[in-house]
Amino acid sequence: MERFTxxxxxxxxxxxxxxxxxxxxxxxFLKLIERTGFxxxxxxxxxxDSNGRPRADFVLNNEKYAHRQxxxxxxxxxxxxxxxxxxxxxxDYGFRAVIAPSFADIFYNNCFKNGILPVRLHKDEVxxxxxxxDMEIEIDLxxxxxxxxxxxxxxxxxxxxxxxxLEGLDSIGLTLELDNQIAEYEKCNNxxxxxxx
Amino acid sequence: xxxxKQGGPSLLYIDRHLVxxxxxxxxxxxLRMNNRRxxxxxxxxxxxxxxxxxxxxxxxxVDQISSVQIEALAKNCKEFGITLFDMHSADQGIVxxxxxxxxxxxxxxxxxxxxxxxxTHGAFGAFALGIGTSEVExxxxxxxxxxxxxxxxxxxxxxxxxxxxxxxxxxxxLYIIRNIGTAGGTGCVFEFRGEAIxxxxxxxxxxxCNMSIEAGARAGLVAPxxxxxxFVAGKRYAPKGDGFDRAVAYWKSLATDPNARFDxxxxxxxxxxxxxxxWGTNPGMVVDVTGKVPDxxxxxxxxxxxxxxxxxxxxxxxxxxxxxxxDIRLDRVFIGSCTNSRFEDLAEACLVVKGRRVSPNxxxxxxxxxxxxxxxxxxxxxxxxxxxxxxxxxxxxCSMCLGMNPDILAPGERCASTSNRNFEGxxxxxxxxxxxxxxxxxAAAIEGHxxxxxxxx
Numbered sequence: 001m002e003r004f005t006x007x008x009x010x011x012x013x014x015x016x017x018x019x020x021x022x023x024x025x026x027x028x029f030l031k032l033i034e035r036t037g038f039x040x041x042x043x044x045x046x047x048x049d050s051n052g053r054p055r056a057d058f059v060l061n062n063e064k065y066a067h068r069q070x071x072x073x074x075x076x077x078x079x080x081x082x083x084x085x086x087x088x089x090x091x092d093y094g095f096r097a098v099i100a101p102s103f104a105d106i107f108y109n110n111c112f113k114n115g116i117l118p119v120r121l122h123k124d125e126v127x128x129x130x131x132x133x134d135m136e137i138e139i140d141l142x143x144x145x146x147x148x149x150x151x152x153x154x155x156x157x158x159x160x161x162x163x164x165x166l167e168g169l170d171s172i173g174l175t176l177e178l179d180n181q182i183a184e185y186e187k188c189n190n191x192x193x194x195x196x197x
Numbered sequence: 198x199x200x201x202k203q204g205g206p207s208l209l210y211i212d213r214h215l216v217x218x219x220x221x222x223x224x225x226x227x228l229r230m231n232n233r234r235x236x237x238x239x240x241x242x243x244x245x246x247x248x249x250x251x252x253x254x255x256x257x258x259v260d261q262i263s264s265v266q267i268e269a270l271a272k273n274c275k276e277f278g279i280t281l282f283d284m285h286s287a288d289q290g291i292v293x294x295x296x297x298x299x300x301x302x303x304x305x306x307x308x309x310x311x312x313x314x315x316x317t318h319g320a321f322g323a324f325a326l327g328i329g330t331s332e333v334e335x336x337x338x339x340x341x342x343x344x345x346x347x348x349x350x351x352x353x354x355x356x357x358x359x360x361x362x363x364x365x366x367x368x369x370x371l372y373i374i375r376n377i378g379t380a381g382g383t384g385c386v387f388e389f390r391g392e393a394i395x396x397x398x399x400x401x402x403x404x405x406c407n408m409s410i411e412a413g414a415r416a417g418l419v420a421p422x423x424x425x426x427x428f429v430a431g432k433r434y435a436p437k438g439d440g441f442d443r444a445v446a447y448w449k450s451l452a453t454d455p456n457a458r459f460d461x462x463x464x465x466x467x468x469x470x471x472x473x474x475x476w477g478t479n480p481g482m483v484v485d486v487t488g489k490v491p492d493x494x495x496x497x498x499x500x501x502x503x504x505x506x507x508x509x510x511x512x513x514x515x516x517x518x519x520x521x522x523x524d525i526r527l528d529r530v531f532i533g534s535c536t537n538s539r540f541e542d543l544a545e546a547c548l549v550v551k552g553r554r555v556s557p558n559x560x561x562x563x564x565x566x567x568x569x570x571x572x573x574x575x576x577x578x579x580x581x582x583x584x585x586x587x588x589x590x591x592x593x594x595c596s597m598c599l600g601m602n603p604d605i606l607a608p609g610e611r612c613a614s615t616s617n618r619n620f621e622g623x624x625x626x627x628x629x630x631x632x633x634x635x636x637x638x639x640a641a642a643i644e645g646h647x648x649x650x651x652x653x654x
Binding site for chain 2: 015016017018020022023026027028030031032033034035045050074075076079080081082083084087102103104105106109110113114158159160171172175176178181182185186189191192193194195196
């Protein structure tokens with residue numbers, strides 16, 4: 001898995017609450033069987049009109065914001081469907097981090113599996129970043145601090161997820177190291193093995 | 198619990214893993230790349246539901262890309278030894294409909310699926326979680342999942358519905374989401390409790406738990422009781438004989454302690470609850486059928502971000518504040534989805550459909566949740582009631598809940614839908630979705646606009 005340590009970039013401001021994963025990647029693009037190449041479908045219906053032409057009023061179509069690696073968002077980002085395609089699209093487009101006051105649980109989890117750091121900041125801090133959108137933000141995962149315009153904004157993250165991201169670890173490999181404990185559990189517990197008998 | 202650590206996530210054992218075609222191909226690829234096997238194929242079950250057509254099953258699938266995904270699932274199940282209920286199986290259906298139907302969903306078990314509506318299975322007192330594709334791969338390989346201990350959130354419903362045919366479990370849940378918001382349950386697991394929940398049938402409890410995710414919760418549960426055990430008894434994969442009796446004895450021990458303390462709690466009375474209809478683009482944007490499309494200022498109660506969201510929602514939905522809900526005219530009606538496609542949902546809808554005709558301005562379809570539901574409905578003659586009224590009677594699947602198959606709204610079309618999400622474009626790019634119960638959607642199909650079904654029943 002891809003590592004994350006420090007990312008320094010300006011942010012793309014996406015000033016909407018409750019952005020759901022149906023908007024992040026619309027359903028017509030969920031039929032692919034690969035993990036790659038979803039960046040071109042990111043926010044597809046917001047980026048393009050019904051004739052496939054870019055909508056001038058959408059942030060991702062504004063040259064000014066091109067190549068920025070941080071997305072700045074509002075409350076409850078990533079709500080709705082569990083589709084990991086949303087995280088794949090955000091990463092594939094070039095984002096390394098999303099800053100928001102709150103995230104939906106499944107999306108939050110999916111980010112860590114794909115080298116994306118979701119950063120929860122206080123609502124006032126997020127407002128501050130929105131009102132200074134051309135400011136460089138440095139997100140330092142080891143220190144758990146986002147620095148912007150001289151302000152240091154601390155954020156919480158649990159140690160386990162932090163370690164996975166910092167070291168780019170494969171969580172399946174880690175879990176398989178506990179194979180003995182899993183086998184022991186299986187021996188002692190009833191998992192109601194289905195039987196059609 | 199396989200492994201527990203203070204201050205970090207615990208390793209949770211997974212008793213049932215349900216798999217479908219959309220969120221699994223990349224997970225199976227990951228296993229292959231790393232030479233990993235599926236640890237417990239006998240605890241893993243798959244079906245094809247999200248993008249299968251609901252037209253005649255003997256015809257080839259027109260959509261080539263869907264077809265590739267469906268074939269990939271068949272190939273993966275064969276290679277990894279997983280039981281698959283494919284498109285031609287008599288047990289095919291929406292993954293959250295067939296799990297309970299086949300007795301795969303049991304009280305006290307952990308259930309995961311790469312689908313956010315896995316919360317449905319919580320109706321049995323199972324701990325059921327929707328997960329992403331990387332987690333699907335992790336569970337396939339290890340039969341376990343890392344998880345932080347969620348917060349507990351008691352949602353208590355008291356009172357008796359005055360008209361239980363007209364005011365349904367769907368209305369109860371839409372009302373809850375309307376009140377606590379689409380992020381109200383973030384980080385939490387709901388326990389739905391109280392007299393009004395105990396009174397519900399298992400199918401109705403599934404409708405409630407299904408939409409836990411629409412309030413942001415990780416999962417939703419109802420304590421198992423006699424209704425639960427009766428439902429499970431005799432199901433194909435459920436324990437049998439002595440095994441069943443032992444299981445029931447264990448399941449009876451699962452209910453929450455009466456003095457338990459929850460991290461959060463809310464309580465609602467449903468005695469005077471009205472049928473609910475969504476007006477906006479998230480499932481918290483809901484009003485009584487007797488109400489009006491709200492003004493964004495009034496809706497947002499001083500929160501500027503929510504006000505902007507409401508303005509945008511009204512623009513997308515092409516609605517004016519102050520419009521009575523019953524004046525909203527519809528082009529389409531969809532009865533189906535993992536929320537409302539079970540036998541009772543269809544039977545309830547038939548109460549208002551029988552002897553009436555679908556409005557000439559409306560195209561209405563019924564998509565049973567599974568082949569078993571479809572068969573049972575046909576044996577009860579429900580298909581005839583629907584067809585005589587002018588509804589399309591289709592094959593089972595997710596269908597127009599998310600429009601991955603050919604069942605979609607055209608841009609600008611307005612639909613009364615028994616599904617769970619009214620997000621922009623959910624049922625088709627540019628389509629406009631109003632969430633409602635099966636009986637409300639059926640009545641709307643007949644009149645061509647929303648009506649208060651309490652006047653009909």
